[in-house]
Amino acid sequence: MIPPLRLAASACAALLALTACGESALDTPAPAERAGTLVFASIPSEESTSLRQSYEPIIAMLEQETGATIEFQNATDYAAVIEGMRAGQIDIALLGPFSYVLAKRQDPGITPVAAVVDGPGDQPGYRSYAITTPGSGITDLAGFAGRTVCFVDPNSTSGYLYPTAGLIEAGVDPAADITPVFAGGHDASALAVAGGQCEAGFAHDGMVDSQLVESGQLQPGQLTVVWRSEMIVGSPITVASDVDPQLRQVIADAFAQKANVDYLTGNGFCASAAECPVGEDSGWGYAPVDDALYDGVRRVCEVTEAESCTSLS
Structure with a gap:
């Protein structure tokens, strides 16, 4: 069992930050109210109400690896997820590459750990x-x-x-x-x-x-x-800055080594390889990523000088 996941943070400030995001805010308990729980947030690329189902095998595997209950949040806005991570309400999140760069700029402790790949040994990326x-x-x-x-x-x-x-x-x-x-x-x-x-x-x-x-x-x-x-490095699974370092490594290892069709099927988390989702996007599993892989996104920000490259909308 992993030790307590977080120190208590200001629930009021966290709730205000998320409420400011309007309909995309996440209705998540403050850290002190959810000891022993990890909140995992993702944003659907399609209009979908079944996003959690796409992560069910991974959620079950993560619960076994961490000893924590995984609470899944289907979010609708990257800004809400980033604010949730900063406010101590979200522990794990799938961010877009651009949103990760924004999050990293605002909170350098946010860590990318993995991104989806189509097969063993593949590099994560899309266009x-x-x-x-x-x-x-x-x-x-x-x-x-x-x-x-x-x-x-x-x-x-x-x-x-x-x-x-x-x-x-x-x-x-x-x-x-x-x-x-x-x-x-x-x-x-x-x-x-x-x-x-x-x-x-x-x-x-x-x-x-x-x-x-x-x-x-x-x-x-x-x-x-x-x-x-050009090829864009894949959307990263990220871990919030105030997650205990030992737990952060457990999560990173779990995604890199066990969040794949082979492991999940072989260890009873999926009934078959044909029915073993590893997230919303079809794929085999995850490969490790690090911050340097997202320098291409930072270069595109320099080209565009986009306002959203420096602040959340």
């Missing part, structure tokens, strides 16, 4: 896609000028930060040359383009290539990809 519909006349990012363009969220790496850098490098001023729309999710952005609410937009590769097609929400060929970003 941002610029999308439009066939027949739109748009063939590249320069063609986004004068158009209504869907982004995901101001704190989304592949849904805003890398797209903004791409537009700037293509000679399109994101502040003056387009009409931006923030759809709120990668699925919402892609579907808004497909449905004509936006003339073009951005979403991560997995959403466009497989997730929406497999769910039947998009038909093959319904969207056209006109730009692909």
Whole structure:
């Protein structure tokens, strides 16, 4: 059994910080009220109410490894999760690469420990896609000028930060040359383009290539990809700064060594490899990551000089 997880923090300050985030705030007890509990928060890339189910095997494994009860929070806003980690209300969180960089700047003690990979030995990473519909006349990012363009969220790496850098490098001023729309999710952005609410937009590769097609929400060929970003290091599982160092290492080791289909199936956390989710995004498991891997995101912030690179929206 891991020793007490946290020192008591100011519940009032924590609750105020989260309440300020409006509907995206997390209704989580203060640390002193949840001794022996770890709060794990994640944000769905699709409009989903079943996100917890995607983490059930990992939650069960983490409870065994840490001796703690894992309380899962389905959040809707990166800012709320970051504030929750700073306020001592969230212990473990899946952040986007961009949101991790923001969180690290505000609280240097936040630690990335792992990111999803497709197979053993793989490196975690994905791309941002610029999308439009066939027949739109748009063939590249320069063609986004004068158009209504869907982004995901101001704190989304592949849904805003890398797209903004791409537009700037293509000679399109994101502040003056387009009409931006923030759809709120990668699925919402892609579907808004497909449905004509936006003339073009951005979403991560997995959403466009497989997730929406497999769910039947998009038909093959319904969207056209006109730009692909450089490889973006995967979204990190992060641990809050005030988690005990011994516990932080237990969590890091658990993700790196046991949060994968092979281990979870072989040790009874999953009935079969075919039915063994390791998070919302399909994959085999997790690989270790460290802070230096996210320097590419920091470089894109320098290119864009985005306001959201220095403060939460």
